[in-house]
Amino acid sequence: MEIKMPTLPYAPDALAPVISNKTIDFHYGKHLQGYVNTLAKLIEGTAFAGKSVEDIVREAPDGPVFNNAGQIFNHTFYFMQLQPATADNKPQGRLAEAINAAFGSFEEFKTQFAQAATTLFGSGWAWLSQDANGKLLITKETNANCPLRNGLNPLFVIDVWEHAYYIDYQNRRADYVADFWNLVNWNVVAERLK
Numbered sequence: 001m002e003i004k005m006p007t008l009p010y011a012p013d014a015l016a017p018v019i020s021n022k023t024i025d026f027h028y029g030k031h032l033q034g035y036v037n038t039l040a041k042l043i044e045g046t047a048f049a050g051k052s053v054e055d056i057v058r059e060a061p062d063g064p065v066f067n068n069a070g071q072i073f074n075h076t077f078y079f080m081q082l083q084p085a086t087a088d089n090k091p092q093g094r095l096a097e098a099i100n101a102a103f104g105s106f107e108e109f110k111t112q113f114a115q116a117a118t119t120l121f122g123s124g125w126a127w128l129s130q131d132a133n134g135k136l137l138i139t140k141e142t143n144a145n146c147p148l149r150n151g152l153n154p155l156f157v158i159d160v161w162e163h164a165y166y167i168d169y170q171n172r173r174a175d176y177v178a179d180f181w182n183l184v185n186w187n188v189v190a191e192r193l194k
């Protein structure tokens, strides 16, 4: 991943009403753009210049470089896995099998993931990742943290910083998480499997 704004694969109003055009304007257009601009400035002339976002996330010490790189990785990962709401939206093939193996069923996975996303205290992210043995697991990460930093292969994420949902859901984080499932492009998630 390069240090630049990703091109969204949908129109800015295509995810409404769960993620409104106004939320995209702020979350993608202001927050993510801010992290991209800040990181570019921070690493100018340093050993991190020219490195991928993933390498910076893995290697940077805790602090501003890591925080901005983490936010670029996490947000790009978040926005690129979405699509307009689709009926009967669920994983297929190898991804469905891996979810069933780890959690018993897609419904049980969603229950456990929603529990992680709604109980995360403060600002952060709920993740589905793959460990070194290929097994899927759910983790909670605060602030800009990312499973890449722990040697995991991230597959799917929900941003539960308030800026992700406050315009559309105010304090109702659980409703945002419940409605989010309709917007997931499971083909993109499946392509992230190793």
Ligand code: MN
Pocket (backbone or CB within 6 Å): 027, 031, 075, 159, 161, 163, 164
């Ligand atoms: Mn965010």
